[in-house]
Amino acid sequence: MKNKKYWLLTVLSVMLIMVLAACGGESATKENTEKENTNGESTSTDNGSKSSDIEFLSLATGGTQGTYYALGGTFADLITDETGIKTTAEVSQASAANVNALKAGDAEIVFIQTDIAYYAKNGELMFEGDAMENLVAIGGLYPETVQLVTTANSGIKSFEDLKGKKVSVGAPGSGTYANAEQLLEIHGLSIKDDIQAQNLDFGESTDGLQTGQIDAAFITAGYPTAAVEALGATADVVIVPVAADKAEALIAKYPYYAKDTIPAGTYGLESDVPAVSVLAMIATTSDLPEDVAYGITKAIYANAEKISHAKGAFIKTETALDGIGIPVHPGAQKFFDEQ
Structure with missing residues (x-):
């Protein structure tokens, strides 16, 4: 009888040790997983997708x-x-x-x-x-409208009037520069030969227009553009229109352009102005x-x-x-x- 009790206690002890070992292993595994999730590159969410550590x-x-x-x-x-x-x-x-x-x-x-x-x-x-x-x-x-901005004092009313003038075309390699180059090309003008190109940002461009240091500026941005609105507070803003046939020629050669319109009231404009835009x-x-x-x-x-x-x-x-x-x-x- 005594041996049976001893045997039973031994079995129970072994089982208890196994249960504790299993729990310990589970805790260790959980702890390691949590460490990996904290230090690793990514963790797994409930739906199996990656969750970045950015x-x-x-x-x-x-x-x-x-x-x-x-x-x-x-x-x-x-x-x-x-x-x-x-x-x-x-x-x-x-x-x-x-x-x-x-x-x-x-x-x-x-x-x-x-x-x-x-x-x-x-x-x-x-x-x-x-x-x-x-x-x-x-x-x-x-739409990002290519806006050829000038003032009433400049006397510029068309692209052809830009010849020989100081015109801001944006930084070389910029989107604005490419737009300016392509629009001038469609109007038979060269950015290198027919204008005095100035590489100015939007703020510098409108400051230059205000002080008379430049005559016009290409600004590719969604209207109303803050820099042009600021110019409108001190000068009569003019947006040079893009004629329908020129817009169609531009789109035929560069299909990522689209026809656009800057509505009357924008920058104090008295009537709608036809333009072109990218996205x-x-x-x-x-x-x-x-x-x-x-x-x-x-x-x-x-x-x-x-x-x-x-x-x-x-x-x-x-x-x-x-x-x-x-x-x-x-x-x-x-x-x-x-x-």
Whole structure:
């Protein structure tokens, strides 16, 4: 009887030791997993998708008096709230410079014109021999109007009047520079031979117009553009029109353009002014994790009604992929497919 009790106690002790060992192993495994999740590159969510450990995102915009910068702060706040990733809007030299910022890893998200995105992806014009193969779209935003801005005092009323004049065309290699070059070409003018080209940003351009140091300026941005509005406070703004036949010739040669109109009342204009535009978009690289790209896309397009800038009215899910011209990030595509 005594031996039976001893045997029973021995069996119970062994079983208890095994249970404690199993619990200890489970705790160790759980602890190791938690450590891996904290220190590793990514963790797994309940649905099996990757959750990135990215803590900061840089959004490259444009100059402080352009539409990119005006929208950038709002976008950064929306992305921060939606994804939990601290996002900051950065001043930049806009489209072409933003491509280079992506390449260098100085930005994760950028504003860019669709035409410049196409050149960068395919290694054309200012990106000849230097294609950015991993450039992908988040989505399109709004039309960016190519505005040839001058004042009533300049006497300039047509593109032909620009001959021999001091004209701001933006920085070499910028989107504005390319637009200026192509529009001048359609009007039979050369940026090198027929005008005195000045490489100024938007703020410098309107300051120059105000002081009379330049005669006209190309500004590619969504209207109303802050720099041009500021000019309108001290001078009578004139936007030089693009005739219908010239617009059609431009679109035939460069199909990423579209006809546009700057409505009466903008900058104090007395009547509508025919113009042309490209499209503003948000881009990133294919290296950005899918869940982060999804969150960025959702933050912007699902909250467009929170965007107070006038261009917020153009930011719509149903038109976000129109006229993009480059591949869309899988994370962004997933969001649009769900709508």
